[in-house]
Amino acid sequence: MKSANTPISPEYDTSINVIGGIQDISIIYKAIDAYFSESSTRERNELALRTERSRTRVHNAIKASFLIFKNDDHQALVQNLFTRKDVPANKELILFWQYALSNRLFREISTQVFCKAYFSGRAGLSKEDIVAYLKEFLNQNKPLGLGWSESTVQTLSTKYLNLMTKLNLLEGARIKSFKYVRPSSEDMVLFLYFASLQEPDNRNILKNEMLPLLFIPVEDIQDRLKKLSLKGYIHMTYNGIDLNIELTHSFKEICDVLYHRP
Numbered sequence: 001m002k003s004a005n006t007p008i009s010p011e012y013d014t015s016i017n018v019i020g021g022i023q024d025i026s027i028i029y030k031a032i033d034a035y036f037s038e039s040s041t042r043e044r045n046e047l048a049l050r051t052e053r054s055r056t057r058v059h060n061a062i063k064a065s066f067l068i069f070k071n072d073d074h075q076a077l078v079q080n081l082f083t084r085k086d087v088p089a090n091k092e093l094i095l096f097w098q099y100a101l102s103n104r105l106f107r108e109i110s111t112q113v114f115c116k117a118y119f120s121g122r123a124g125l126s127k128e129d130i131v132a133y134l135k136e137f138l139n140q141n142k143p144l145g146l147g148w149s150e151s152t153v154q155t156l157s158t159k160y161l162n163l164m165t166k167l168n169l170l171e172g173a174r175i176k177s178f179k180y181v182r183p184s185s186e187d188m189v190l191f192l193y194f195a196s197l198q199e200p201d202n203r204n205i206l207k208n209e210m211l212p213l214l215f216i217p218v219e220d221i222q223d224r225l226k227k228l229s230l231k232g233y234i235h236m237t238y239n240g241i242d243l244n245i246e247l248t249h250s251f252k253e254i255c256d257v258l259y260h261r262p
Helices: 026-035 040-045 052-066 072-083 091-102 104-119 127-140 150-166 185-198 218-230 254-260
Strands: 176-178 234-238 243-247
Touching: 026 052, 026 072, 026 091, 052 091, 072 091, 072 185, 072 254, 091 104, 091 185, 104 127, 104 150, 127 150, 150 176, 185 218, 185 243, 185 254, 218 234, 218 243
Parallel strands: none
Antiparallel strands: 234 243
């Protein structure tokens, strides 16, 4: 296995524009698979793009978005999920969590705009929702010196919606409607591993920044996690305020536990 590479950056970037512009999401899966197999040359060729400039741009964006890891545990988890043919995980949902973990802007748009609208009972999400959020974000964070133009804000909003459609979380062409997300028990367990990677020192899942990305109402979380605990997938304690989670299996073995348990 390759060793975990460049640490995930806490900075904001606009790679959503490149990732959201990829027409066929299978290119990302192929690039991830190639990364863990033969060579960087094969990895580049899997992109199936016409020009070297396009290949380089998309290759670099995919690598920075999906192939940077917090540690070796993180890398082992992603490798097992995306390269083993006997792991029937919801790859689109896993890809969503992986990108949210690695890209701060994507994570914050998803938690602060997408999920808030999803849980509010609205039918869908508009480009204007994201544009408004980004403009307010820039106004409140001028010291960051991001300097995004109006064109950049508009493109980010469009490409974000495009990507969420490819990830099967939205549907529709001009008007984007929410698709109902019902994570399986296995999905929930895997989510807890991604959430743990985001905040390794925080056992209280109710306070984890990633929690909205599970698409389960907070009032239902305890019951759903209790069932996972009874199956031995996790240990859970609740004191009326904190819902503490302890992972019972390693990042490397969790796929075997979930999908190959007798």
